[in-house]
Amino acid sequence: MTRLLKPRSIAVIGGGAWCEAVIEGLRRMGYVWDVWPVHPRAAQVAGVRAYTRVEDLPRAPDAAFVGVNRMATIDVVRALAAMQAGGAVCFASGFSETGDGRMLNAGLLSAAGEMPVIGPNCYGFINALDRAALWPDIHGLTHVTRGVAILTQSSNIALNLTMQSRGLPIGYVATAGNQAQTGLAAIGAALLADERVTALGLHVEGFGDLDALQALARQAQRLGKPVVVLKTGRSEAAQVAAVSHTASLAGSDAGAEALIARLGMVRVSSLEALIETLKLLHFTGPLPVNQIACMSCSGGEASLVADAAAQQGLVFAPLSEVQRDRLGALLGPMVHLSNPLDYHTFIWGETEKMAEVFADMMRGSAVLSLLVADFPREDRCPAPSWDQLVAAAAQAREQVGMPLAVISSIPDTMSEARAQSLIKLGLIPLCGLEAGLEAVRAAVTLGAVWPRPAPLFLPVDQADLRLLDEGEAKAALGAEGLDLPVSHRVRDAEAAARAAGNMGRVVLKALGMAHKSGQGGVVLGLEGAQAVQEAAQAMAAPGYLVEEQIADGVELLIGVLADPAHGYVLTLGAGGVLTELWADTVSRLLPVDADDIRSALNCLRIAPRLAGYRGGAAVDIEAVVAAVLAVQSYVIAAQGQVAEVEINPLIALPDRAVAVDALIRRGEGR
Structure with a gap:
């Protein structure tokens, strides 16, 4: 897709305001290569000489924006493919989102052949690195030499993201539309292949081709470029006719969560968090350990940071004795030394002393340091002392050589001009505590899941589903080594x-x-x-x-659900008749190994009971692990025909883990 995404010639096909907007946008971006409007009647479009037909163009264009109706789109794409154009963006709607769209989609695919097509029903893309845009609307991007790529299934959200004013350098914004030919993962792979792209952000409603997504994950890992995902929407496919507790607990959203982690990507909760996470990763990449430091001149700010960081599971690095000695000498006995540090206002305005304090805080075990700073409005308030603060921060970062982020309490107090000035000084601007600290959590999470993504085990199309009764289910699982009652x-x-x-x-x-x-x-x-x-x-x-009757023990749930959108979702959690009420579960994707299972069990709120809470006997964790592996063995042996399996409860005891109830629903294809 290189010709399409980095075009040296662009054909804009169609009339009206949309096609004129494409040409005007190229002009504003400073695109210096060939632009060829195609219109059957107009001599010019947006002041540029027009050609009557695609076949009349001087040569095959690298990229084409096809802005005609859906019926005419197929003929235009066929003509472009015949002349070996580099690719096309299809703007028209009315394909797969309408009743007769399936036939039109097939016609579009046939017409395109091997030529890449993005869409239909999408805005296209903006390449701010090469000043190229096949984009029929306004946008807020400017030229950058290095930056992140953002890919979304929604053209309107893509447009909104171009208007961010948080200092995020964006190299590409692209939309996928209906993905008639070229899927989200294939577009993402093409964007990551650009050496100037540092990270990829995905806004998706559904993942589609899981094999292509795994290929994207492997490429991202190989290139050392992190992927951040904002996943919205819920597929009900995994819960159709489901009968187990697992199905109510492990719907598609749990599957999505597990899939994203399994692929070595990280999920965020909002567009703001997507922006801040991509920004942090652009400058630091994934963080290797969960150890941060924070400095502010206010106890109130320090408390806000501590609370927000706790919600994200972030850990503040302990101060060493050397740090305590140096900071104590600089700040005096009135300042309580801790991390987060409230350094008070005793040194406010003393650039050199502030720089020493910041540098000493950064010299510990933290892999990222945060400096809380809320800047006055430029249109109303002069801020010379804040400039001294920034100078001190830049000096400290230069001395220590570790990343330092300047984070505002609220986004409003970090203007775009201020964010850009911080970047020029080697500092990282983070706008707002909630989104900024979620970004830090995401970078830490990526550091933990960064190893090469593991392969998925995927369900097949299942027909003639049958619910095995408890006796049959136990016999089937017992054959795989599951411990059962007499x-x-x-x-x-x-x-x-x-x-x-x-x-x-x-x-x-x-x-x-x-x-x-x-x-x-x-x-x-x-x-x-x-x-x-x-x-x-x-x-x-x-x-x-x-x-x-098995003796009382800790009741656990082991469930596996076939989620067509994400693979086989394993759910582990607190079991018994109140499973849904406790909602204490974790999800992983099959296959898993013993270490994965132990790690998942440790994430449960019930984990202290497994370890022997308040003097109680610890359960046999290895027996629990063996039970999970027995369930997995059955599912894998069924070669994708299993729809769901549930053990509820598995009674975990000090010397064994016994499945006292079992449910299986599976297809009869094999």
């Missing part, structure tokens, strides 16, 4: 009574119910044949399980 499957109440025999205290379960506990299908603590028979007669089920 149990007997029987047909009637009399057989249940005989099976209870000398088992001692037992549990009676009705077969054929997905949620037995809520429907009277489970009776605990039965002793003796008569008690079992009476309980079975009261249930009136087509079959029963008579099981040994």
Whole structure:
């Protein structure tokens, strides 16, 4: 896609305000190469000589903006492909988003052949590095020599992002539209291939081709360029006809979260956080450890930072004795030495002393230091003392050689002019505590997930789904090594009574119910044949399980859900009948290994109970790990036919982990 994205000649095909806007935009950007309007009747478009047909152009254009209606678009694309143009942006709507769009999409693909096509139904792209834009509207980008790339499925959001005034150097903004031919991942890969691009931001509603997304992740890792994702929208595909607790807990959003982490990317929560994260990564790349330092001249600011950082899970580096000695000598006994540091106003306006304090704070184990500074309005207030603060910060950064970000409490107190001036001094402007600290968290997270992305295990198209009853499900999982209670499957109440025999205290379960506990299908603590028979007669089920009752332990959930949009989502969490109420779960994508499972378990709020809370006995974590791996083994052996598996609860004990309930829904294709 190099010719399309870095064009030396651009054809603008169509009339009206949109095509005129493309030409005017190229003029404003300072594009110096050939621009060729194509219009069947006009001699000029936006003051530039026009050609009657695509075939009349001087040569095949590197890029074409196709601004005609959807029916005419196909003919124009066919003509461009025939003359071996570099690629096209298709502006028209009415393709896959309408009832008859499928046939038109097929016609567009046939017409394009091997020629790259972006869209249809999109604005195209802006290349601020080469001053090129196939873009039919206003935008806020200016020329840069190095910057980030932003790719979105929404043209309007792309336009809004070009208007940011936070000092983010943007090299490309691109839209994907309906992705009839060229998907989001393929466009992202082409943007990352530009050596001047430092990071990629994705705003997506759905990921589409997971194989292409994995290829993008591998390329990003190979090039050392981080990818930041703002994922919106929810697919319901994973929850259609789902019957387990897992399905209600691990919908597509949990799958998206797990997928993004698995690919070595990082997710952010807002457009503001996307901007700030890309900005930080542009200057620092991923942060290797979770250790930061912070300085402000106000206790109130220091408290705000501490609270906001705690919400993001950020860790403030402890001060060393050397730091304490030096800072104490500089600030005096009235200043409490801590990180975050409130250095008070005793040294305000003393550039050299401020520089020494900042440098000493930066010389610890922190990999990023933050200086809180809210600048006065340039239109109302002179700010010479703030200029001294900035000079001190720049001096400290130069002395220590570590990254220093100047972060404002609110975005309003960091103007674009101020942000740009900080960048020129080697400082990183972060606008607003919430988005700025989320950016720091994202950079730390990337540092942890940066190793080469692991491959995914993906479901296949599943047909004729069947729900295995508990007995069948346990037998299938037991064959993979899952630890199960001693149990007997029987047909009637009399057989249940005989099976209870000398088992001692037992549990009676009705077969054929997905949620037995809520429907009277489970009776605990039965002793003796008569008690079992009476309980079975009261249930009136087509079959029963008579099981040994497992001692009380920590109840866990193990679930696997086939999410067509993201792969197989593994959910681990607090189990039992109140699983949804506790909502204490973590999600990963299959396959996982033992270390992945241990790490996930440690993320649960229930983790202290597993380790032996308040003198209680610790559970056998390795038995829990083995149970998860047994479930995974079953899913992988089914070659993509499993729709969902759930163990709830898995009772974790000091010496074992026993699956006392199991559910499987799978296709019968294999």
